[in-house]
Amino acid sequence: MPEIYRDLPLPALETLLAKSLRTEDGSNGLEAWLCHTFGVEKQQDWPVAPITLQADSGGQVTAGNHYWLRADPVHLRIEHTQIVLADSQIFRVTAEEAIQFTDLLNRHFAGDGYDLTLGDSGITKQRPLLLPLAPDRWYLRVTEAPTLKTHSLSSVSGRDISDLLPSGGDGLQWQRYFNEIQMFLYEHPLNLAREARGELAINSIWPWGGGTMPQSIGSPYTHVWGNAVLPKSLALATTTSHADLPPTAAAWHHAAATGNHLVILDTLSGKAQYDDAYGWRENLNKFELEWFGPLLKSLKQGELEKLTLTTVDERSIKSFSITSYDLWKFWRAAKPLATYAP
Numbered sequence: 339m340p341e342i343y344r345d346l347p348l349p350a351l352e353t354l355l356a357k358s359l360r361t362e363d364g365s366n367g368l369e370a371w372l373c374h375t376f377g378v379e380k381q382q383d384w385p386v387a388p389i390t391l392q393a394d395s396g397g398q399v400t401a402g403n404h405y406w407l408r409a410d411p412v413h414l415r416i417e418h419t420q421i422v423l424a425d426s427q428i429f430r431v432t433a434e435e436a437i438q439f440t441d442l443l444n445r446h447f448a449g450d451g452y453d454l455t456l457g458d459s460g461i462t463k464q465r466p467l468l469l470p471l472a473p474d475r476w477y478l479r480v481t482e483a484p485t486l487k488t489h490s491l492s493s494v495s496g497r498d499i500s501d502l503l504p505s506g507g508d509g510l511q512w513q514r515y516f517n518e519i520q521m522f523l524y525e526h527p528l529n530l531a532r533e534a535r536g537e538l539a540i541n542s543i544w545p546w547g548g549g550t551m552p553q554s555i556g557s558p559y560t561h562v563w564g565n566a567v568l569p570k571s572l573a574l575a576t577t578t579s580h581a582d583l584p585p586t587a588a589a590w591h592h593a594a595a596t597g598n599h600l601v602i603l604d605t606l607s608g609k610a611q612y613d614d615a616y617g618w619r620e621n622l623n624k625f626e627l628e629w630f631g632p633l634l635k636s637l638k639q640g641e642l643e644k645l646t647l648t649t650v651d652e653r654s655i656k657s658f659s660i661t662s663y664d665l666w667k668f669w670r671a672a673k674p675l676a677t678y679a680p
Contacts, residue, residue, distance in 0.1 A: 341676075342615055342618065342619065343674065343675045343676045343679070344676075346619055346622065346623060346675070347623075347626070348622070348623075348626045348630070348675055349626075349672070350626055350630040350631040350633075350634040351622075351625070351626055351630040351675065352672040352673060352674065352675055353634060353665075353672045354630060354633070354634055354637075354645070354647060354658065354660055355647070355658050355672075355673070355675070355678060356670050356671060356672045356673055357660050357664045357665055357667055357670050358647070358658035358659055358660035358664060359658070359659045359660070359664070360656065360657070360658050361656070361657045361659075362654055362655065362656050362657075363654065363655045364653070364654060364655070365650055365651060365652065365653060365654050365655040366384075366493075366652065367490055367492060367493050367650065367651070367652050368492065368604065368607065368650045369384055369386055369490050369492065369547070369568060370384050370490075371648075371650045371655055372568055372569060372572060373385075373386070373389075373572075375558065376555050376556060376557055376558075376572045376575075376576065377554060377555055377556040378552045378554075378555055378572075379552060379554075381548075381549040381550070382485070382486060382487055382506065382548065382549065383486075383487065383488050383490075383546065383547055383548050383549060384490075384547065384549070385406075385547065385548065385549025385550060385551070385552055386408060386490070386546070386547030386549075386568060387406040387407050387408040387477060387478075387546075387547040387548055387549065388401035388404075388406045388549055388550055388551040388552075389401075389551070389552070389555075389568065389571045389572060389575060390408070390475065390547075390567045390568055390571045391406055391471065391477055392571060392574060392575065393567055393570050393571040393574050394471035394472050394475055394477070394567060394571075395471050399469070399471070399477075401550070401551035402551070403550060403551070404479050404480075404550065405479065405480045405482075405483035405484075405548060405549065405550055406477055406478065406479050406480075406548065406549070406550070407477070407478045407479075407480060407488075407545050407546070407547065407548040408475065408476070408477060408478075408491070408544075408545070408546050408547040408548075409468055409476045409477065409478040409543040409544070409545050410425065410426070410474060410475055410476055410491055410543060410544050410546075411426065411431055411436070411439065411474060411476060411540045411542075411543055412424065412425055412491075412540070412541075412542050412543060412544045413425075413428065413429055413538040413539060413540060413541060413542075414499075414520065414541055414542050417498075420498035420500065421498060421499050421500055422496065422497065422498055422499070423494050423495060423496070423497065423499045423544065424495065424496065424538065424612075425474075425491055425492075425495040425544075426473075426474035427495065427608045427611070427612070428538065428612070429537060429538040429540070430537070431473045431474055431540060432473055433470070433473045435473070435528070435532075435540070436470035436472075436473045436474070436476065437470055438528055439470075439523075439528060439540055440467070440468040440469070440470045440476060442522075442523075442526070442528070443467055443468055443519065443522070443543075444467045444468060446522055447467045447515075448467075468543075472567070475567065476543065478545070480548075483548075483550070484506070484507075484508035484511075484512065484548075485506045485507030485508045485509075486504055486505075486506045486507075486508050486509060486512060486545075486548060487504065487505045487506040487509065488504050488505075488545055488546040488547070488548060489502045489546060490546050490547060491544050491546055491547075492607065492611070493652055494544065495608075495611045495612070496611040496612045496613065497611075503516065504516070504545060512545060516542065516543075516545075519542055519543060520541055520542050523539070523540065523541045523542065524541060528540075529541060555572065555575045555576050556576060557572070557573065557576035557578040558598065559573075559578055559597075559598050559599060559600045560578070560579065560595075560596075560597030560598050560599065561578070561579045561580075561581075561594065561595065561597055561598075561599045561600070562578055562579065562580045562581075562599075562600045562602075563580075563581055563582070563583050563584065563590060563599065563600065563601045563602065564580075564582070564583050564600070564601070564602030564604070565582050565583050565602075565604075566602065566604060569600070569602055581593070583601070583602065583603070585628070586628040586629065586632065587628060587629045587631075587632035587633050587636070588628075588632055591632070591636065591641070603625060603629065605621050606618055606621050606622060606625075609621060610651075633645055637660065637661070637662050637665060638662065638665060640662055642662070643661065643662075644659065644660070644661050645659070645660050645661075646658065646659040646660075647660075656678070
């Protein structure tokens with residue numbers, strides 16, 4: 339949508355892109371890019387669940403050799419002939435509610451082959467089914483690894499899921515579980531109470547990111563900055579320094595040490611998922627003022643040796659690498675951002 343960039347002043351970003359060396363490759367989304375960058379091998383899916391499990395549990399639960407799935411709470415709504423999924427960017431779920439919902443599902447599915455509980459010695463082979471390690475991130479350990487292909491939650495949020503349900507040899511069985519959960523939670527008192535408060539019902543879960551803990555994970559970075567759980571988890575798994583995203587490039591530069599840094603600015607993706615054009619423009623303009631402008635200045639002053647801007651969506655990865663020397667290449671004139679749009 340090139341029109342989304344219309345009348346959006348982005349001189350610093352446009353200069354950085356124009357002066358850089360550009361590469362492009364195929365993509366399966368940010369989670370896939372992060373896993374690949376940290377040397378994680380793809381299994382049936384990218385094994386996000388066992389990786390984020392370690393960080394979300396605070397070390398209380400270890401993935402071991404078990405197969406884990408993320409099974410995050412979602413809201414489904416019917417729109418004409420579509421079933422549209424909303425994730426926790428759109429609704430809020432408390433830690434208490436997460437425990438209540440997972441306890442309901444644990445008791446409902448007791449004896450169906452899923453065995454997870456915490457004891458003094460760790461995980462024992464009992465129920466329950468789901469473990470809510472964060473209010474909006476739930477985990478499932480499966481007794482036997484299923485033959486299953488799923489789509490990441492970020493790739494289905496705000497979309498019709500009719501053609502995105504679990505597939506593979508065990509796909510139909512998991513679709514039946516998916517439907518059963520919807521029927522079980524439909525008009526459940528917990529959801530009626532949420533709706534009475536003006537909140538969206540939590541009427542399903544989304545299974546994704548299944549796999550076993552990778553045998554090898556390596557970090558090409560000395561420092562990782564970001565608020566999302568996956569980069570934090572990858573940093574933890576590789577003993578790489580991690581911190582939450584600073585509010586501005588100036589704050590980052592003040593806190594940063596020398597080395598190779600990964601800084602994740604990911605708020606645009608949520609705006610795009612839910613077609614929030616105004617929010618997307620506002621966030622990009624904020625990045626221009628608080629990040630791209632100061633980073634361009636740091637390059638000009640020789641404070642940064644090299645800067646690589648990487649954009650990731652479900653179709654492509656575009657990387658733009660620039661050094662202070664590249665800024666002198668006058669023949670690479672700045673172009674409107676729409677030039678780089680798909």
